[in-house]
Amino acid sequence: MKKSIFLLILFCLAFIFLFKGENVFFISLRPGQSWLYQLNKSESLSADFCRELKIENASLKKIQAENKILREHLNFLEEDKFDFVLAKIIGQKSEASFNWFLLNQGKDKKIKKGLAALDQQGILVGKIIKVEDFVSYLMPVFDPRFSLAVDIISSNLVKENQENDSKIIAGILEGEYGSILKIKYVPLDREIKVGDAVITSGLEENIKRGIIIGQVAEINKEPNALFQDIVVQPLLDPGFRIVSVILAE
Amino acid sequence: MKFLKLLGLFFFALILVIGEISFPFLPEGVSLVFIFLLLGLIYNGQKPYYQREKLRFYIIAFAFMGGLFLDIFSLFPPGVFILSLLITVYLIDKIFLPQFNFNSFLSIFIFSLFFNLIYRGLILFFVFLTQLSGFLDFPVVINKFYLLITLQAIFLNSALVCLFFALVFWAKKTKKK
Incomplete structure (x- = not known):
């Protein structure tokens, strides 16, 4: 019994880390993570008297703000003739003195290690340090290793x-x-x-x-x-x- | 039944890891998986010794699943979080729990403080090991700011363990009445 459990665990680990089984998690969880990370404080506070209207207003503002950000991205990228991929941040973590952001685009969108990531004004925010098939990891400029x-x-x-x-x-x-x-x-x-x-x-x-x-x-x-x-x-x-x-x- | 419980733990660990990584309002350094692991261990530690075996299995399974998901979404090579969580659980369960009573909130706080420190130390050790063995391209940088943030995270996690424990304690007390 113990031997079979041990073999099962080894099989799971090999499937996840050696045969790219982790992509199942990345693909299935990306939309949820993206939604969770893009939540902002104004939305979470908007629950009182005319709740529905406020929520609608907040969501419209959110769309407007996102739209503005995307337009700004397009403006500077087209001016400078950069070939680019837009990526949403879906998570962040700091552990053992490392800080990283998780992006929702990976090797499938031609992202590779060492590329620069810019904000909507065209300012450098960090560089890509690890790429998986469907997600990539960004090291911010403030990290001591940058x-x-x-x-x-x-x-x-x-x-x-x-x-x-x-x-x-x-x-x-x-x-x-x-x-x-x-x-x-x-x-x-x-x-x-x-x-x-x-x-x-x-x-x-x-x-x-x-x-x-x-x-x-x-x-x-x-x-x-x-x-x-x-x-x-x-x-x-x-x-x-x-x-x-x-x-x- | 055992399978269903394990499946439940699987999704619970997944939700905690997603919350830890993607929830923007969570303070920096809060480790939800480790907090719930400590709560499970404290709960198991309050039972008589001969009754601990059953829950121990689920705690180890939860540590493994939590570590697995943290490893999937982490920058480090696989194994860092799984090993750190499993070793911490082993240390607590085999060495610490047989000789310790959780009879006050202070004892729970000190217990959490100590094992948070051990857990963070183990992560740092394994990251350092992966760097030495060439699996990680970047060096570990330990400076006073990192130590300050770690200390803050350890205190925050320990306080959250006490808070959750107090909530469970209060809920049980209300239920009895």
């Missing part, structure tokens, strides 16, 4: 509308403490100002150049250090629920 090659564009250049690559300063962006962004490995002699724009440099294999990340918020220079530390204020919408995954060429 690192990306970036360029800092001097505000003077933008004002004068000049294109001069020599004045663009390269660095490595890293998430820190799960709450802030820092650019490291920028030599001390480079002049950076608060408010300078930070964009992706395009050096990473699957991430295109020019995706906006944020603005320089603080510059820390220590006299004996080789590099300066730059704190970046991200411009992403903190309550993002839908993301565009930019596909590689």
Whole structure:
């Protein structure tokens, strides 16, 4: 009896993890998870005097807001000629110092590891770190393991509308403490100002150049250090629920 | 009957895991599967020793199913959550329960606190192991913020165990009256 139970458990585990049996759960649970995760507080609070009208109003507002988000996504994606896949966030979890978001699109929509995900304004929110057949996992920019090659564009250049690559300063962006962004490995002699724009440099294999990340918020220079530390204020919408995954060429 | 109970546990574990991952209003770090597992163990621990065998089977089955679903929806390689839950259940059931009485809320709180710590420690250990063996591409980062969030999660989970236990206790008392 014990032997047969043990064999049954082994069979179940092999089916789920080796022969893609987990897809059954992903496919069947995706709509429910999506509905649950997209719930918002205003909806849950709208139960009183004219309940039905308020619910209808809230659901219309929700559709309107979602519509606006989708239109904004389409605007910047069409302007920049990005090939993209829209994905809804259906879950999130943090465990053992890792933070991840679960997206409802996977290998079936050509998503692969290392791709960038943007919010409705075209701001970087993270990158894909694991892909299954029907879902994928997104690491947010704030995660301490997140690192990306970036360029800092001097505000003077933008004002004068000049294109001069020599004045663009390269660095490595890293998430820190799960709450802030820092650019490291920028030599001390480079002049950076608060408010300078930070964009992706395009050096990473699957991430295109020019995706906006944020603005320089603080510059820390220590006299004996080789590099300066730059704190970046991200411009992403903190309550993002839908993301565009930019596909590689 | 046993099969139906196991099927019920299967769906209950699935609902808890989906709630844990997809419910947006749940505070960060709350582990519903582990909370209900601890409640089951506490309930079993209050029974005389010779009556514990029957529920023990369902508790182990629940730990396995909960771990399985957490592993399916997790970033880590399979096995991290199943092993962490099963080892915690084993430690509680074989080593701790025979020598402990749950006679006050404080004892339940301390029990939950201690085993939450063990559970989180085991997850961290297995994640570290998978990273060392090359199954995970990213390093484990332990800094003061992570420790603070973990500590907060441990206290929150323990408080929720006490709250659920108090609710059950109160419901039983009302029923008796």
